[in-house]
Amino acid sequence: MREALFIKKNKDRWLKNQQEPPGSPDDLARSFTQLVDDLAYAKTFYPTSKTTGYLNKQASDMYLSIYQNRKEESGRLSYFWKYELPLVIRKHHKTILFALIVFVTFFLLAFFIAARDHEIANSFFGDNYVQKTMENIADGNPFGIYETGNPVLSWLGIMINNIRVAFLFFISGIFCGIPTMYKLAETGAMVGVFDQLFASKGFGLQFWMVVFVHGTLEITAIILAGAAGFILGKSFLFPGTRKRMEAFRDGARDGVKIMIGILPAFIIAAFFEGLFTRLYNNVSWFTTFLTTASVLFVIWYFIIYPIQLARKDRLIIKEGVKGHA
Structure with missing residues (x-):
């Protein structure tokens, strides 16, 4: 698939994820799974493209969103030093x-x-x-x-x-x-x-x-x-x-x-x-x-x-x- 067609096919969904992040856990899981698949495809066929960088950034942001909402047994500070700051x-x-x-x-x-x-x-x-x-x-x-x-x-x-x-x-x-x-x-x-x-x-x-x-x-x-x-x-x-x-x-x-x-x-x-x-x-x-x-x-x-x-x-x-x- 050409990159232009790939972007046209998925652009609306990417923009929606960015402007209106999924609210429910099920929607978040579904959106993230799709985004990871898109990123894997982009890395395979357009490894140096700006599209790949854009998807990587959006996936990272969604990842942080997931973990920021998790209840960590060791507490918020522990999470910050163990995961958030190193990332x-x-x-x-x-x-x-x-x-x-x-x-x-x-x-x-x-x-x-x-x-x-x-x-x-x-x-x-x-x-x-x-x-x-x-x-x-x-x-x-x-x-x-x-x-x-x-x-x-x-x-x-x-x-x-x-x-x-x-x-x-x-x-x-x-x-x-x-x-x-x-x-x-x-x-x-x-x-x-x-x-x-x-x-x-x-x-x-x-x-x-x-x-x-x-x-x-x-x-x-x-x-x-x-x-x-x-x-x-x-x-x-x-x-x-x-x-x-x-x-x-x-x-x-x-x-x-x-x-x-x-x-x-x-x-x-x-x-x-x-x-x-x-x-x-x-x-x-x-x-x-x-x-x-x-x-x-x-x-x-x-x-x-x-x-x-x-x-x-x-x-x-x-x-x-x-x-x-």
């Missing part, structure tokens, strides 16, 4: 990858530029901070800056500041994502300059093992906040086959879910920075364990698990429809 993450993996590329690109640029121009560190962190760090390095305690201040007050102050910055990343996405890109690039550059500050003195490896006790979760959350801002801007600029405001509303909803999802990461990262990073001299095995565990968690929860969940999508949905009916 939103998977849905926007390409945008998150773009945010990661922006961050890493400017991290590397700043790292190598700072190797040639040491004054850059002063412009980023201020003369006093750099001087104190150099003194700590000379004294054989390069990361002594993390040992200062009250642990609890440091935790609260860092947490509040990071959450504030992250929401600026997200909200500024409304301006076509340009301010978000600037802020994300600036943060990547700042980390690159900070890394070079220690690498130039022979503490490059220690930088990763100490700073990333808290930095793994913190930087991951910052990148995700940047991605949420890009999602917000992209949904308005490129609505696809949907109305612009409808696409913008969906993008805003997904962005908010991501922002809610990264709040615990900021809280835990600030807790680690305030209380545990300072222990790198006394119990280095523990800080190394925290860094390793954080890296493994980020890889699993934000990359592997969402992909696994999406691969099981069709089977899970069919079971969900049966249970819902």
Whole structure:
């Protein structure tokens, strides 16, 4: 069947599903089964077509609708962390990858530029901070800056500041994502300059093992906040086959879910920075364990698990429809 005929034959039903979602469980199950069949057909015969993308989006929305209405024994929060957030993450993996590329690109640029121009560190962190760090390095305690201040007050102050910055990343996405890109690039550059500050003195490896006790979760959350801002801007600029405001509303909803999802990461990262990073001299095995565990968690929860969940999508949905009916 030609694609034009396929669209003509089913367009009214697709539009009805989108504009007037089925109300009863039986209608929902029937509509979803038909939609899955249409999607399978489109993937087989028109794999790169916009029609396939449209059907995939509609099927995903209906899937979420089914699961949002299910009664989960473990409660709404459990469902959010176990299913809803990972599926939103998977849905926007390409945008998150773009945010990661922006961050890493400017991290590397700043790292190598700072190797040639040491004054850059002063412009980023201020003369006093750099001087104190150099003194700590000379004294054989390069990361002594993390040992200062009250642990609890440091935790609260860092947490509040990071959450504030992250929401600026997200909200500024409304301006076509340009301010978000600037802020994300600036943060990547700042980390690159900070890394070079220690690498130039022979503490490059220690930088990763100490700073990333808290930095793994913190930087991951910052990148995700940047991605949420890009999602917000992209949904308005490129609505696809949907109305612009409808696409913008969906993008805003997904962005908010991501922002809610990264709040615990900021809280835990600030807790680690305030209380545990300072222990790198006394119990280095523990800080190394925290860094390793954080890296493994980020890889699993934000990359592997969402992909696994999406691969099981069709089977899970069919079971969900049966249970819902």
